Amino acid sequence: MSMDDAAVPAELRRLWRVPTSSRLGRPAELDVDRVVRAAVELADQHGLGGVTLPKIAKELGFTTMSLYRYVGSKDELFVLMQDFAMGTAPEIDVEPADWREGLRQWAAAERRVNHRHRWLAQVPVSGPPIGPNQISWLEAALRVLRTTELDWAQKIGVVMLISGYVRYTTVLSEELETGRAAGVDEPEATRRYGESLAKLVNPEDFPEVAGLLASGVFNNSPGPGEDPAADPDFTFGLDRILDGVANLT
Template identity: 30%
Template structure:
């Protein structure tokens, strides 16, 4: 087992072996939950880049060394933070309606959450250790698709596809620069002067129809197309065979 495997094992043990209570150190004092809450406050107000064991210690008014009696290090802290994020949100199967309504509600809720708390998107992209809350969420998401006729592999593919779509759209939204009206006018004037759009007939047709590339919220359109595909797959499973 190499160093990476050892670190992964430590993170998983912390998540799953009731290690949120200190293994050593004072019987009274901090809890891992308090440390995680402090880490989340820092990420929320200062961004994930500001997170460190030293910064968390300052937030809690303790010495940095004392934190290591509760958590081995920053990687373990981030794993606990990732597992706690969204713990109070409805699970996919808690939303009302049929499978499609549940997936739509879950996707919209997660998308809005990522937009409001962008540090969460960064955190879940870097933490690979699945904790209890993550597996509870995955179990719930798979239950949404029970009775659809999909195979277990297809159910997992649907859940992972919708999750990847939501994260990807959220990431695009975070990375995108929203130009001002003046910037848009200056850009468009420069493009008209510099670019022969007749060389791009399909794009020109779209622009003449009033469609601006890289503008507007495409989330709902893409989600509808994705779920239309899932619905077609489910329908094919139910279609009578000749």
């Protein structure tokens, strides 16, 4: 990629890994990828709150000041981490006209990435997709929608809606997991919830809730290790969004 250094901000050049002008002397011992990879590993282990430039520097064996050549600020670091963790978009293998299945595959892939990197959904939204990996995900979604009659504004609206849904379900899942008692997995916690509430809810006062509790629906939560994109709650909501998109096409 060839860019006029004066026309592109330094943080974008780092995000897109645009080579800087060659300099005489010893090659740099650090680079953006090493810094960002260390930051992602810290976040995977300790959450987003466990990522600081001093901790990254310590992991790499450098001073904090030496990192500023590769990361201009903590906000920039989060953008770099987010793009790095997302990786390149998946290959969507569907017939050209089957946009619904294509979007389902796209959303499922994003849900799995968010499940692997639980902190991703907590990164503050600072603007539209801007990194190369994020742009590849946008390209993949738009390619799925290219056979529809949606205009560009509608297409980007659909992508934002689905990505926002994935983000919401990830955050909700994390918050519920954090709130559970130590050593209790999701199916057990959900079952206990249903059983406890059933003892308190009076069918005369809350007939619909009582019917819900008696249905056994809280005994069917996904177990640990199951595909997060196959969670019935996730797929139900996603299918309703796709139903709405279908009304536009």
